[in-house]
Amino acid sequence: MEVLNVNLKQASYYDKKDAIKDITFVISQGELVGLIGPNGAGKSTIIKSILGLMEDVDGEVVMGQESKFAYIPEHPTFYDELTLWEHIELAKAVNGIERDSYYKEAEKLLTTFRLQDEKHHYPGSFSKGMQQKLMIIIALLIKPKLYIVDEPFIGLDPKAMKDFISLLEEEQLRGAGILMSTHVLDTAEKICDRFLLVNYGRLIAAGTLEEIQGKSVLEGSLMDCFYVLMERDND
Numbered sequence: 001m002e003v004l005n006v007n008l009k010q011a012s013y014y015d016k017k018d019a020i021k022d023i024t025f026v027i028s029q030g031e032l033v034g035l036i037g038p039n040g041a042g043k044s045t046i047i048k049s050i051l052g053l054m055e056d057v058d059g060e061v062v063m064g065q066e067s068k069f070a071y072i073p074e075h076p077t078f079y080d081e082l083t084l085w086e087h088i089e090l091a092k093a094v095n096g097i098e099r100d101s102y103y104k105e106a107e108k109l110l111t112t113f114r115l116q117d118e119k120h121h122y123p124g125s126f127s128k129g130m131q132q133k134l135m136i137i138i139a140l141l142i143k144p145k146l147y148i149v150d151e152p153f154i155g156l157d158p159k160a161m162k163d164f165i166s167l168l169e170e171e172q173l174r175g176a177g178i179l180m181s182t183h184v185l186d187t188a189e190k191i192c193d194r195f196l197l198v199n200y201g202r203l204i205a206a207g208t209l210e211e212i213q214g215k216s217v218l219e220g221s222l223m224d225c226f227y228v229l230m231e232r233d234n235d
């Protein structure tokens with residue numbers, strides 16, 4: 001079953017027409033799809049279009065039956081006047097979450113991500129990685145059908161990265177679909193089921209690693225294929 005169906009004809013900024021053009025893809029339950037492409041390719045614009053944050057956009061974005069989704073932004077956003085734990089309480093209230101295990105799960109995630117000592121501190125005083133962990137914890141507690149994750153790996157320490165990846169795997173098994181934008185291609189290659197390659201605002205390749213290799217006529221890594229397909233598209 002699909003959790004996300006994207007059909008975007010175009011999205012523009014006032015001084016950048018067609019920042020993205022003809023972007024079409026679906027994400028099914030349990031799938032982790034990597035959104036990759038060079039700086040300025042249009043990944044954030046695709047994500048913003050899905051989230052409904054682009055003013056000038058043509059097309060359609062349909063989320064699965066249960067429209068609950070969680071967005072993990074590249075740049076953490078939080079309330080300066082709320083502590084970490086108050087953010088967790090707020091997420092429960094705002095999302096109308098009633099399951100009894102919520103706070104127990106929150107405690108467990110705080111332990112995993114080594115934030116127990118900061119529980120009653122304000123995230124404004126946290127490092128970038130710690131703020132990012134707060135975004136991740138809240139998204140996981142929402143237990144959405146769809147995750148939209150913007151560059152999660154830059155800033156996380158290796159243990160946090162490993163823990164985050166295995167938690168995402170558990171979420172996939174639960175049936176969640178994930179769209180993840182990243183520049184960390186060696187990790188993407190290991191964890192993603194499929195890839196969307198974006199260049200100059202257009203989708204230049206989509207598929208599994210094997211399919212991408214077929215398209216680039218290369219048995220190499222995702223990074224090698226990506227390089228070949230981009231060079232070919234730039235010609």
Ligand SMILES: Nc1ncnc2c1ncn2[C@@H]1O[C@H](COP(=O)(O)OP(=O)(O)OP(=O)(O)O)[C@@H](O)[C@H]1O
Pocket residue numbers: 013014015016019037038039040041042043044045046
């Ligand atoms: N707020 C904005 N106003 C005008 N143009 C923008 C704006 N944001 C992005 N663009 C332009 O839209 C295009 C796509 O940018 P986008 O931020 O989507 O790329 P990206 O793939 O996310 O890049 P990166 O990997 O560097 O984050 C670029 O040409 C960029 O200059």
